[in-house]
Amino acid sequence: MTEKLYFSNSYLKEFKSTVVETGTLDEKPALVLDKTAFYPTSGGQMHDTGQIQGVRVVDVQLVDNKIWHVLEKPVTGTQIHAKVDWARRFDFMQQHTAFHILAQSFQQVLEIKTLSSHLGEEFSSIDIDSEKVPASDLDSVEKLANDVIWQNRSVRTYFVDGKNKGGLVLRDQPQVLSGPVRCVEIEDFDLDPCGGTHVRYTGEVGLLKILSREKVRGYERFFFVAGGRALRDFQSYYTILKDISNTLTTGFDDLCTSVQRLIDAGIEQAKTLVKLSKMLEEPLLTDIFADMKNKSVVSKLIPGFHMDALQRLARTAIKTVQGTLLLASPSPNPCLVFTTSNPGMDLRPVLKQVLPLIDGRGGGDAGFVQGGGKNAAGVEKALKEAEKLVRGE
Template sequence: MTEKLFYEDPYICEAQCEVEDVIEKDGKFEIVLKSTPFYPEGGGQPSDLGYIDNIKVEYVYEEKETIYHVTSERPTGKFVKCKVDSERREDHIQQHSGEHLMSAAFFRLYKVSNAGFHLGNDYVTIDIQMKDMTEEMINKAEIEANSYIFRNEEVKTYFLTKDEALKLPLRKEIKAEGTIRIVQMGENIDYSACCGTQVRRTGEVGLIKIIKWEKYKGMTRVYIKCGLRALKDYQLKHNYITEIARGFSVEDSAVIEKIKNNNEEIASLKKQVNNLYSKIAYSEAEKLIKNAASELICVEYEEEDFDFLDKLYECLKDKKFILILSSIRDKKLLFAHNGDFEVKCGKFFKDNLKEFNGRGGGNDKRAQANFQDETSMRKFSEYIKKSQKNSKAI
């Protein structure tokens, strides 16, 4: 059994420890110490990382009450200096304790438990056993959880038998057997079975911020950031808002209204441009029909995009022409007809397009493709033209 120094002091990150065993396994070394400050992965919390005598600790896990420190080198001495990554440890403490407080808030307000949580590198997710959560409920739970932080109540941890633990007002059912470690937050904030590292007082969590939530497998998955993570997130988003406000020459509080007004103006301008584009396409279609020397219209456009080709097609789709329209700007080509010709556009593309470095497809009357370069598109356009002439389709 490894003595867990992190239970005596959750912030301990350095210690002189005695080596009990070193096991070589799969090209790695698994170091067993008589005592350790390194927290092993478990209870939803990732393992600590750091160094043992300047040897990098890559992973830490526990099996049958023995903790194994995985490294790429073997330590040489009987006693070693352990140094845990303190920033990572303190971050995990804030996130894990923050999860307890957030889950406690949902439980107190709505009598729902969490089905599990995950402590990731960027955020913590909590799966709350409630399907339909409203924004008002989310905001209320966030305020409730932060009120526990502001009260700065003591956090106690202790071990009980399962029978003793079941007498407590536990938030969540205990599935483990044997000796149970209880984390008690305040006098009545939260009682939970947990093996993770925790703050000594709720105030040490600093802050809890819900960054988003979504429906997930009949529950609600809540994403949170706690402590320093929450502060950094606020700083980043505050900088975004400041830059946006500066760009609009308005106060921070006026940014949303300014964006709303701009979006309405852009939508109106897009509508006007679209109408104008349609008129230009109609005029261009009339010109193509007037100047057509055969039932094949093959034309490419330097500046117009594929949307213009689409509008042009709408003006010509019922006319008796085979259309080969291409946009140099977008490197896209449209091949179509009104249905009076035998050629099947989609099949023609499927049979020939790959030879010209193109990708696309379509149906019998219309197909479209995009190309890696202008040259390939032009060669394919010429190939279509020749194939239609040779087949006497026109």
């Protein structure tokens, strides 16, 4: 059995050890040590990374009660020096301790039990036995959790007997029912069986913030960040808010109202635009009808029309007059819409051939095709090429 150095000292960053077994895991060299400070993925906490003899430790797994250190390449010799990636480990210690604090906060504020947890590389989550926690109660949970962090309470770990648990009342039942059970105690607040790594004082967690919630069958999942992650998020959100605030020349407090006003104005403008384009479409349709009566192939460049407006024009025209109609617009977005009433004509190969000219993509059926692209400068040429192809030139 490997001695778990992280049990007695989760702050141990470097250590010397002896290799007791070598093998392969996930097609990579792996080894078992007589003692280790590397935490293997278990109990909802992710594995450490680091170095053994300068070689990168990419994964640490618990297999059949053995802690396997998975390496980037083999390490020679039996006496080794190892180093745990401290930034990653301390981050997990912050998230893990935050989880204990949050679980007990849910219990104290709402008398809701924690079902499970997941401490990931980006987000951590806690599943609680509740269908819907009111938002105001959630604020109270978050407030209590942060109070406990700022009270800088001690976090101690010790072993008790699995059977009688040393007469202690634990928040959760230990998975091991006989033999020693490791307990994590947050001074006068929480006591829980746990084999993970934690900070020494709650103050080291810094800050805890619940970010979002998700309904899972019969229970609720809350995503949270703590410590360095909370700072990282605050910095990133603050930068985003500041940018939006500068763009809209509005203070943070008025941002929501300003954005709503913009959205409402956008909706109104879109409605007006539809009305105006319909007014513009009428004389265009009259022109197209007249042209199509005289020519079997009509092509028209109509700048300023969106693809849906061109499609509307083409559909209306082809319902009324016989022939082939090729429409194109370079702005606001380069687009092409071709249609024909000739059942023997397939416009798909025509579109396929001219689409590269506008750096575009598109499709449709034999009698009606459309495509949009990025190159406005090629629209006129694409239209001329399409006309040549349709005429069989």
